[in-house]
Amino acid sequence: MSDSTTNLLLPYLMAAQAQKHVTHNEALRLLDGLVQLSVKSRQMTAAPASPTDGDRYIVASGATGGWAGWDLNVALWTDGAWLRLPPREGWRAWVEDEAVLLVRNGADWQPVIPTGLDDLTRLGIGMAASTGAPFSAKLNSALWTALYAADGGSGDLTQTLNRETGTDDAGLILQTGFSTRALIGMFGSDQLRIAVSSDGSNFSDALGVDPATGIANQPNLPRFKAYTNYDNYVATDSWTTLGINVADYNDQGCFDAGTNRFVAPVAGTYLFGASLLYKINANTSARMRGRLVLNGSTEIRGSFGEISSAHVSGATALWLQTLVSLDADDTVALQGTFRAADGYFAADHTTFWGTKIG
Template identity: 70%
Template sequence: MSVTTTNLALPYIMAAQAQKHVTHNEALRLLDGLVQLSVLDRDLTAPPGSPADGDRYIVASGGTGDWAGWDLNVAIFTDGAWQRLPPRAGWRAWVEDEGVLLVYDGSEWVGTMPGSLQNLALLGVGTIADPANPFSAKLNAALWTAKTVVEGGTGDLFYTMNKEAAGDDLGLTLQSGFVTKALLGLFGSDKFRLAVSADGSTFFDGVRVDNTSGIVDQPQLPRFKAYTNYDNYVGVGTWTKIGLNTTDYNDQGAFDAGTSLFTAPVDGTYLFGATLLYKVNSSSSARMRGRLVLNGSTEIRGSFGESSATHVSLATAIWLQTMVPLVAGDTVELQGYFRAQDGYFAAEHTSFWGCKIG
């Protein structure tokens, strides 16, 4: 007949036993030490200098002094002495200085966090997950880092997102105050898109990349090409704005065909060019000039040109091109000039074009 219980090894009170209270108190002492087990530390190999009654520890490997040979056992200080409690598989212990829960697996104390989590329906980190957002996290920083070669990894890191079909959406939603301000990904097709919004309902594609060719498109880029459909007469010695009343294209409407002005919609660097085609009026020695002008008064450096040779009507031309930084609201116009004789800037082939490049 056993003299102790099977699992906790608590002493039985035996029949005809004298001083039964001793055995009973021993069992209570063991219960007090083991039930709701919480230890102060698990890293010590020698007993602390001034333990309090009831203090408990998991003895680290290499125990010495009163703990010699007690490796991984629970040591409890009671009635002025250390008592050894050999653990059994399934015992759980809260380690107070680390704030972790351990379980004894029959050979060592291991953490209770499972090695893998599979098929969870909801997971919330710092917040509550719900069916609409089954994984939710509320935090100020997150880190993904590659498993190194030394650790058995490759040193690479890939974050993979997948959608079922090309017509589905796949991407990142960037919000401010839970109002969507930008979308990044594959929306409605396999072309890569970056779209932005002011109100979370109307979106503008800033960048599109064709996945079959790699060609990049900027649909909202300000760009235009304007021309005149009539001959612009210009007298001698006066810089005159060329009337450019027709456009081949005018993305974002930055060019006004009524005023023949390009107005920068946003700050940036812009590239402009122009063609001035000569048409004779009274003499072919007109000495044609052209330039681009900022805000109606300042000649843009690098945009001036002149043809000083004898002109050929509808054949002699000047080509202008320059790059200039603009701020939103700046205007650019094309001006023409005749230095010797008056003349025309010919219809159809007198043109002005530009676009934002940076």
């Protein structure tokens, strides 16, 4: 029969043993040193000069003096002497001067939470990582902060997304319920791209930046330029919506040639302009007027203009331009009239244009 326990090597009380209290107290002393193991340090190769009863250390490799040959063992100072506690597989020890929890693994002590995470194949935080997403995290907020100069850093914070070739992707994919709703980055080219989707399949580009020039393009910005292809007769003192019925371009279909008006697809700030070319009916003393109207009736402040001198048919022109804040589905139309004598707003050169700018 063994005279000690298998794992902690605590001495047994034997039959007919004298001074059983000595053996019992030795077992208690070992338990006191091993249970809830917390060591002062694991950096020392020689015993400290003035230990306190109960102090424990993991002896560093290359131990000398009274600790010689105790490398990576636990040294316990108790009852005025150092006691060697040979570690067993799976022992855990808290290292006080490093605030790290170690576990005995084979012939060494290793952090329970590894301090070196090099060459991991997967890492999951709050969820299991997968082959398709080897780094996965399930959480409600995340923070990246620079290492300040006072803490030994530079104060900078940068993040690099590197792709293999110019036809691969590098960017952020923003999703709702794992269905993509926005892309920000370089996708399939060197152009910086911002695109959105309402269904996760069809995408509309909001912004593209040319890598060679830095020129930004907004391919889906609401904008148009249109003109009338016939001479619009307008009587005196009669504001009339001009027949702007042909679009040179019409992004987002924002101009309705059937009703001769712009319809705002989204709320925002818009810039509008117009050119009105005079064509004589019978009297060059006609006074040509123009304006832009909101929702069919309200004159937009800053859009009114008039040419009051004698006109030259086919040459005298009036230009209008203004900014206006619109709600979705608001309409803007170009109107004209004459004072003193009637006339025409000439075909092909009477134009109306607009674009969203904010």
